[in-house]
Amino acid sequence: MSFARVVYLSGGVGGARLLHGLARALDPERLTVVVNTGDDFLHWGLSISPDLDTVMYTLADLADVARGWGLADDSFAALDMVRRYGGETWFQLGDRDLATHVLRTQWLREGQTLTQVTARLCQGLAVRVTVLPMSDAPSETMIDTDQGTLPFQQWLVRARAVPEVRGVSHRGDATPTTALLQALEAADLVVLGPSNPYVSIDPILALPGVRERVEQKRVVAVSPIVHGRAVKGPLAGMLKTLADKQASAGCIAEHYGRMLDGMVVERGDEASVHGLPVLGTDTVMHAREQSLHLATEVLRFAATLGPRP
Ligand code: FO1
Numbered sequence: 369m370s371f372a373r374v375v376y377l378s379g380g381v382g383g384a385r386l387l388h389g390l391a392r393a394l395d396p397e398r399l400t401v402v403v404n405t406g407d408d409f410l411h412w413g414l415s416i417s418p419d420l421d422t423v424m425y426t427l428a429d430l431a432d433v434a435r436g437w438g439l440a441d442d443s444f445a446a447l448d449m450v451r452r453y454g455g456e457t458w459f460q461l462g463d464r465d466l467a468t469h470v471l472r473t474q475w476l477r478e479g480q481t482l483t484q485v486t487a488r489l490c491q492g493l494a495v496r497v498t499v500l501p502m503s504d505a506p507s508e509t510m511i512d513t514d515q516g517t518l519p520f521q522q523w524l525v526r527a528r529a530v531p532e533v534r535g536v537s538h539r540g541d542a543t544p545t546t547a548l549l550q551a552l553e554a555a556d557l558v559v560l561g562p563s564n565p566y567v568s569i570d571p572i573l574a575l576p577g578v579r580e581r582v583e584q585k586r587v588v589a590v591s592p593i594v595h596g597r598a599v600k601g602p603l604a605g606m607l608k609t610l611a612d613k614q615a616s617a618g619c620i621a622e623h624y625g626r627m628l629d630g631m632v633v634e635r636g637d638e639a640s641v642h643g644l645p646v647l648g649t650d651t652v653m654h655a656r657e658q659s660l661h662l663a664t665e666v667l668r669f670a671a672t673l674g675p676r677p
Pocket residue numbers: 379380381407417418419421422436437438458459460461462465521524525
């Protein structure tokens with residue numbers, strides 16, 4: 369069975385890695401990426417959408433893969449001038465990256481939606497996969513910590529995710545875009561990327577009507593936890609403080625619950641997943657070829673899953 373329309377929910381660095389493989393395993397018009405915008409914020413007066421940019425740059429083969437964000441071979445001359453003026457330099461914006469934020473800010477101010485702006489930026493980079501922000505309204509992820517409630521980037525980047533996480537909430541009353549709901553209606557497979565469920569996938573599922581629509585579809589998740597550790601980022605600590613659980617692929621499956629029809633985990637982690645079809649394979653993607661291999665494995669595994677009991 370091959371899938372006619374795949375919707376991929378993505379956020380953060382991990383999600384983008386698998387996406388590069390999916391975009392090669394599928395014809396571009398059969399793949400829609402729905403991207404978390406809970407990380408978005410205003411910085412230097414510019415509208416920054418980190419997860420949208422990481423997805424777009426990855427699909428355009430322009431991403432700095434090692435660093436996980438921004439453009440490969442970018443320079444930081446503007447950042448150096450900001451530093452000389454005593455401006456904020458904790459969030460490092462590259463010179464070419466700035467063009468994305470400048471035009472996104474301008475086009476949003478002209479009244480275009482984030483969906484329209486994203487399509488225009490993708491067109492400029494010849495990205496043919498459909499990239500959809502989860503909402504056209506702001507829905508900033510807030511992190512409740514032992515040092516107060518912090519906006520997401522202030523916690524993750526400025527505070528280096530040191531403050532202990534006590535809760536995650538979303539500011540604003542965002543609704544899913546029509547394009548997102550239509551993509552879910554048309555989908556015959558939904559893949560949850562190997563992203564942090566709390567801050568990259570849950571913000572998408574929390575939008576009114578999204579979880580219900582996803583639950584009606586065939587859903588496969590790829591574990592962001594490998595042999596008890598997060599491949600990248602603060603997830604293991606969050607599982608401890610938010611769910612009092614030792615990080616495992618199984619607790620990611622439990623987090624998503626009945627929504628899942630199958631789970632893809634690192635070879636050797638299968639036993640941690642209970643009551644769900646599970647595939648153990650190579651999920652850690654160092655090189656580009658590995659993301660194509662994993663994408664192919666995910667699609668092949670998804671095709672073996674019968675209708676939900
Ligand atoms: N993450 C950092 O840890 N330090 C940075 O200076 C930084 C700058 C940055 C600039 C543009 C962009 O799109 C992303 C950037 N990120 C940076 C990553 C960003 O915080 C994360 O990618 C997501 O918000 C969480 O996945």
